[in-house]
Amino acid sequence: MLRSARRESPFTIGVLALLLVAVGGPIALIVWMSLRRGLPGGASPLTLDNYVALFRSPFFLETLANTAVFAMLSLLVTFVFLVPLTFLFSRTDLPFRTGFVVMLSIVVLIPTFLRAIGWIMLLSPEIGLVNRGLIAVFGLESAPLNIYSMGGMAFVQGLAFVPAGYFMLSAAYRAMDPALEEAAYTSGIGKLTTFRTVDVPLTFPALLGTFVYLAMTAVSAFEAPGIIGLPARIFVLSSVIFLDVHPQSVGLPDYGAAGANGMVMLVAGLALAVVYFRALRAGRRFAVLTGRGYRPRPLRLGRWTGLALAFVLAFFLMEVFLPLGMLVWASLTPYLIAPSADALPLLTLANYGRMLTPQSARGLANTVVVLAIAPLLAVAIAVAVAWIVTRTASRLRGIIDVLAFAPHAVPSVLVAVGLAYVALLARGAIPLYGSVLIIALADAIIYLAFASRTLNAAMIQVHHELEEAGRVGGLSPLATLRHVIVPLVRPALLNSWFWVALLSYREVTMALVLLTQFNNVIATDIWTLWREGEVNRVAALGTSLVAVMLALIVVATLALRRSPVSRTAAAGAEAAA
Amino acid sequence: MTIRVSGLRKAFATAGGRIEAVAGIDLALHPGEFLVLLGPSGCGKTTTLRCVAGLERADEGRIEVDGAVVDDGDRFVPPERRDIGMVFQSYAVWPHLTVAENVALPLTHGQRRVAHREIAPRVAEALALVRLDALASRPVTELSGGQQQRVALARAIVTRPKVLLMDEPLSNLDARLRDSMRTELRRLTQALGVTTLYVTHDQIEALSLGDRVCVMRAGRILQQGTPLEVYEAPVDTFVAAFVGDMNFVPGTVRADGAVDTPLGRVACAARAAPGTAVTLGMRPEHITAEPDGAVADSIDGVLRARTFLGETTALQVEAGGLTLVAKVRRAPTSSVGQPVRLHLPRDAWRVFDRAPAA
Numbered sequence: 001m002l003r004s005a006r007r008e009s010p011f012t013i014g015v016l017a018l019l020l021v022a023v024g025g026p027i028a029l030i031v032w033m034s035l036r037r038g039l040p041g042g043a044s045p046l047t048l049d050n051y052v053a054l055f056r057s058p059f060f061l062e063t064l065a066n067t068a069v070f071a072m073l074s075l076l077v078t079f080v081f082l083v084p085l086t087f088l089f090s091r092t093d094l095p096f097r098t099g100f101v102v103m104l105s106i107v108v109l110i111p112t113f114l115r116a117i118g119w120i121m122l123l124s125p126e127i128g129l130v131n132r133g134l135i136a137v138f139g140l141e142s143a144p145l146n147i148y149s150m151g152g153m154a155f156v157q158g159l160a161f162v163p164a165g166y167f168m169l170s171a172a173y174r175a176m177d178p179a180l181e182e183a184a185y186t187s188g189i190g191k192l193t194t195f196r197t198v199d200v201p202l203t204f205p206a207l208l209g210t211f212v213y214l215a216m217t218a219v220s221a222f223e224a225p226g227i228i229g230l231p232a233r234i235f236v237l238s239s240v241i242f243l244d245v246h247p248q249s250v251g252l253p254d255y256g257a258a259g260a261n262g263m264v265m266l267v268a269g270l271a272l273a274v275v276y277f278r279a280l281r282a283g284r285r286f287a288v289l290t291g292r293g294y295r296p297r298p299l300r301l302g303r304w305t306g307l308a309l310a311f312v313l314a315f316f317l318m319e320v321f322l323p324l325g326m327l328v329w330a331s332l333t334p335y336l337i338a339p340s341a342d343a344l345p346l347l348t349l350a351n352y353g354r355m356l357t358p359q360s361a362r363g364l365a366n367t368v369v370v371l372a373i374a375p376l377l378a379v380a381i382a383v384a385v386a387w388i389v390t391r392t393a394s395r396l397r398g399i400i401d402v403l404a405f406a407p408h409a410v411p412s413v414l415v416a417v418g419l420a421y422v423a424l425l426a427r428g429a430i431p432l433y434g435s436v437l438i439i440a441l442a443d444a445i446i447y448l449a450f451a452s453r454t455l456n457a458a459m460i461q462v463h464h465e466l467e468e469a470g471r472v473g474g475l476s477p478l479a480t481l482r483h484v485i486v487p488l489v490r491p492a493l494l495n496s497w498f499w500v501a502l503l504s505y506r507e508v509t510m511a512l513v514l515l516t517q518f519n520n521v522i523a524t525d526i527w528t529l530w531r532e533g534e535v536n537r538v539a540a541l542g543t544s545l546v547a548v549m550l551a552l553i554v555v556a557t558l559a560l561r562r563s564p565v566s567r568t569a570a571a572g573a574e575a576a577a
Numbered sequence: 578m579t580i581r582v583s584g585l586r587k588a589f590a591t592a593g594g595r596i597e598a599v600a601g602i603d604l605a606l607h608p609g610e611f612l613v614l615l616g617p618s619g620c621g622k623t624t625t626l627r628c629v630a631g632l633e634r635a636d637e638g639r640i641e642v643d644g645a646v647v648d649d650g651d652r653f654v655p656p657e658r659r660d661i662g663m664v665f666q667s668y669a670v671w672p673h674l675t676v677a678e679n680v681a682l683p684l685t686h687g688q689r690r691v692a693h694r695e696i697a698p699r700v701a702e703a704l705a706l707v708r709l710d711a712l713a714s715r716p717v718t719e720l721s722g723g724q725q726q727r728v729a730l731a732r733a734i735v736t737r738p739k740v741l742l743m744d745e746p747l748s749n750l751d752a753r754l755r756d757s758m759r760t761e762l763r764r765l766t767q768a769l770g771v772t773t774l775y776v777t778h779d780q781i782e783a784l785s786l787g788d789r790v791c792v793m794r795a796g797r798i799l800q801q802g803t804p805l806e807v808y809e810a811p812v813d814t815f816v817a818a819f820v821g822d823m824n825f826v827p828g829t830v831r832a833d834g835a836v837d838t839p840l841g842r843v844a845c846a847a848r849a850a851p852g853t854a855v856t857l858g859m860r861p862e863h864i865t866a867e868p869d870g871a872v873a874d875s876i877d878g879v880l881r882a883r884t885f886l887g888e889t890t891a892l893q894v895e896a897g898g899l900t901l902v903a904k905v906r907r908a909p910t911s912s913v914g915q916p917v918r919l920h921l922p923r924d925a926w927r928v929f930d931r932a933p934a935a
Contacts, residue, residue, distance in 0.1 A: 463667055463669065465665040465666070465667045465669035466669045466671060468630075468632050468656070468663075468665065468669065469663070469665055469669040469670075469671070469729070469732070470671075470682070471631075471632065471655070471656040471657050472630050472631075472632070472656045472657070472659075472661055472662065472663040472733075472742070473657075473662075473682060473683035473687050473732060473733075473736070474657045474658075474683045474687025474688040474689045474690070474736060475657055475682070475683065475686055475687050475688075476655075476657055476688070477655075479686045479687070483682060483686055484671055484682075487671075487673040487674075488671075488672065488673055490673075
């Protein structure tokens, strides 16, 4: 036996164990809880009762059908905008296209539930301003548009997916070698035929990959189904799981049922993941990636420019300006009222004045705690993972890489349910359940995938001799990491820290699942106030949340002297979906 | 012995299977000795060096540094605990630090750290040795390639190691800088008296720097000796061709010890049995062009090309179906395409017992 097949270092084994517990743990617990009855920690035999009950329920098939329809309708909305936008931004001479891309990278951070709230203010049959306007103008009997429907839900979710989809798809577009097109032109094939016979088949794997990736996300998305679907009684898998652990009426949480539903979601996600990796492999087979940096000559839009700009502006209107504008407007009025000259005297800052309550003060403090812990934890683990994966010859680095990336594919609602379960199991030993710490942990786990991918990319660019020079200079591996490698990847480190902080700041799904009495954060405060019908205070709080986020982005962009459309931002956009 | 390597073996797993980079190497360096590992890329010289540094772990064999076993299968001393300094091919200066900070880091955070008040004088001393004292506070990225290489050298010697390892340190420099750095390296290592193991594929570096040269190929040492020995008495055609240039002529040994070749009978003293196929070799600088007359040890050929090199002129001469290269001080008057007579002194021939390396 050769000596090079040597023992793994304790450090590597420690990181692997940490990942197994943090990433594998919640998933293993979903399986475990699905096989048990009663409360966590209670006596229960292993049983299939939860599955039997689930599959027998007539409600189950309806949920499944709703989930599928919701996912497909959302993606229909997404792709109606996504494909033309990607084409316009990456292949044409559309004016301001760089600015539009920057905007996409920023609006991706506006949480879906805030967009949903904005759209409800516009399109709800009772309070929706658009509906009331249409009724007034056309003298209608009832509201013509209803956001509280499958269509409304999918509309909001689909729009929210567009930025993430854009960053995935445009990467494939940019990587395409223009020589492939030019070869077609010089063979005498026209532009339109080239687009049909070369571009479309070549980008098809990327299109499919984006579609399947977003489908995976749609199957587990909770924000639109939670804000719109719950009051409308349109249930999908994620909202059913949420209700299982947070019964709306009196009742005990049913982790068994949540586990069984969670397994259904996991299986659906797994099936889609298989399709996704097939699509990726097909994409690689075409091998259209080249190292050459030049961009294809943009297609001239000419007289179509006006129409294209109108399309883009209409998209941004729906994507951000209408719902967010509505939110800002509502934050300044005492009750929901249509913008008009008559309304101007009513404008007030009273909603902002009423924002600070003992409850929201605690939410703010808790949010600060989450932001202090989650990004630091995610980035610290990501540094260790990236170092092992890119810098050592460990035979465990493959599995460590996969484990660090896995949270990307695991629905966040399930991670939260799994964490809640383990915290309940261990509540006697560790006071984790109901603490803000558990929310920070959940964020760290989910956004680890993004942080480790960013740091992998940065660390692989550090020449191995820079590290070896440290070792022969007498620096221990840890000292080398601290004094040589970490300073060299500092920009990526700060960038991923910042993005994990932003993502944690706006995260609401896991915070809601883990919400008990005292661990509310700003995002859950908004949600709770909304359920209580405090429309204008919600608007004020939501506007503040977005305003603070935009201010942070501006400050960080200036401080890091990086365009927000860096690779980090593109990866962050995927994590945000 | 300051460095002793015995029976060193190291293989790597690649996509195409296992490749044995080092297939049994023995080395011994006296204190203060400068030993050069010379060979083409992939010959295992860098792997040998990295094993001595502790950046690779040996599969088999034993390595001692300054009397202490650092790698022998059971024991493995990591690089930071070996008393070594190393200069890398890419310089590997740390771009986030200044010149002085680069040199100071081993003293502040390494295993061989020194008392705080000693750091500044030690750094200044090392920088003075490489003549960079004026640039101490500059960011290292603002320096030229040659200056970065000096920083790397200062960083390697600042801990006053017993052993200095250098991996193709001059290969990224341009030719003129390489010449002056070579002289400086020699001066510096002699002044410090540090035992040096030096890896290069450049024969001029090897011959001019080394107290001893090891020519390597395919993971093995073909020949060890002083630069003069290796140059004057190469053991085979590979070493002969790698250390300098050589003309090769196939031949068969005659009963009287002379050799029959396409150039005619060569009256060198081959010690092989009659009938043996041999290869004769002669260095281009041993050949002279005869303006006229001389007959002994001469051949007639046709001048195919001439290249003026300054001190010498390189001639390509076709004779007996072969192309011979000569580096002559006095160039013949013949122009290309005209006949030329070359003098091949009989005692300058080397006799090898197999065909020349491709």
